[in-house]
Amino acid sequence: MHEQPVSYVAGSADAREAALITQAQGGDLAAFDQLVLQHQQAVFAVAVRMLGDRDEAQDVAQDVFVRAYRGFNAFRRDAKLSTWLISITMNLCRNRRRWWARRKRVIVASLDDPLETQEGTLAHETPDPGPTPARAAEQHEQRQQLMAVLQLLPETDRTVIVLRDIQGYAYEEIAQILGCRLGTVKSRINRARLQLRALLDGTRS
């Protein structure tokens, strides 16, 4: 059996999650389901942005949770569950790309429709309320372009752009997810943003 971490305040969200984790590690499928529901949005979003394809992302996301369940004993309780899950997600996305590369296939970024939003409302902050149709079209165009260009970035660059600039993880969290030093994260982010902008502008090489 696993010891309950003593540092959690009873009743806090962390404590609740810790309890669910303990139950899930003991084989409680219902508890595991709860954890999936809490984390599936983040896992799926990362996968979709890393792979540029919803179906691939769905497959990977499911794989993440399956592996998490089976390897739950490997989860160190002093780390955050989300960090661990996203870490697995990144690894599986990388594997999936390599798999496709070996088979000389390209993941077709099926971008036009499938990056649907939640019921058409924006989950993140809206840039400005009620843009004009022309402006909205331009923004849509820009985002499509962003997503397309994202897939063209080298893997390491795309990784930090997705984690930092799209998903909004803190530098420290990213360092944990990727298992590298904070300084490395800083320089990677810097470089990635430059790369991205270069691709977008097309003015520099």
Place this chain on the structure above:
Amino acid sequence: MTCTDYTRWLSAYVDEQLKPAQRAQLEEHLHTCPTCQAELASLRQMLQSLRTMEAPAVPDLLPNIHRRLTSQNLAQRFLAPWPASLPLHGLALAATAAVVLIIVGLPRASHHSSLEPTMQVTLDKVVSSSDLEAMPQSSTNGRLLLQKREDERATGTESLKSAMVPTTPPQEEQRQYAGSYQGDEMTRLGALSEGMPRVADDQKERSVDADADFFETPSSNERRETVPSGSAGGGFAARATVDASVTVEEAKQEATPANAEPIAPEKKKVELPQAVPTLLQAQWKTSNLEQASAQVSEWVSAQGGFAIATNEHHLSVKLPPAQVHAFLQQFSSDPSLQAPPASPQALWVTISLELVLSQ
């Protein structure tokens, strides 16, 4: 410190990762340097676009997760670190006997949904016939499974039920399940034995292996058809999940028909005001999408621009303004669409090109 040096700090600056001294130094420089100010503004604009990307709608992952977990369970039994790997051979044999009885009894049931109640009744017997009380851990799982099924009967949810009973989505019910039937049942009933001790029986294991082979055989088209299109092949490629190859293959193949529809969008033509000259929307009628796309890419690269194909129907093109007229002559089906007046600052003109299949 030159501007080049300062621009290296901008990224950390926007993330508030600079030390106070550096930050002060940079801000002081920014006061007097329009170039760096412009860089900063450009960076912020790009980050703003990224930050406000809409969250993708997440599909329901649980059903497929459960399918994979339970179908793999038997094969993974010996590797499973947690509770249910208690060796109780006596019960294992009893469980096997009970399961074999079920297998023998199954073929008479049709692949109709009326199968359901029969199966569930029989499965109830299987679970209860093994002495669950003797194994505290496993009995929890067993009870959990029973409880879950009762819940599902009450609420009609799909999650575990789909793993234990060969239900298929309504539209699939008419499909032939017969061929893969026996194989599926073995795995699924094996999954039920989650509440039972691990099965040490060799025969059981061999038949599971046979299942895995069966599932992996590319020629089993029938099986492939029965997988609901949304599941992306998650459930059936049990063993193949370990090496993602087959799963992805199936997923790709299954996904294609499902995707075919959404990829033909109604692209709304928007009249962009002249105030935004760098963004053009164009349409090109063609009889071969792939060829057209390749043609465009080639031409654009030759002219020193670049083209990104976002999907088979759409390209995002960046061209020097001087080339836009020639581009439109070649690749636009609308003769009235004109190149915008060249604005002195614009290094690029962005063209959103939609490829349309001509009848």
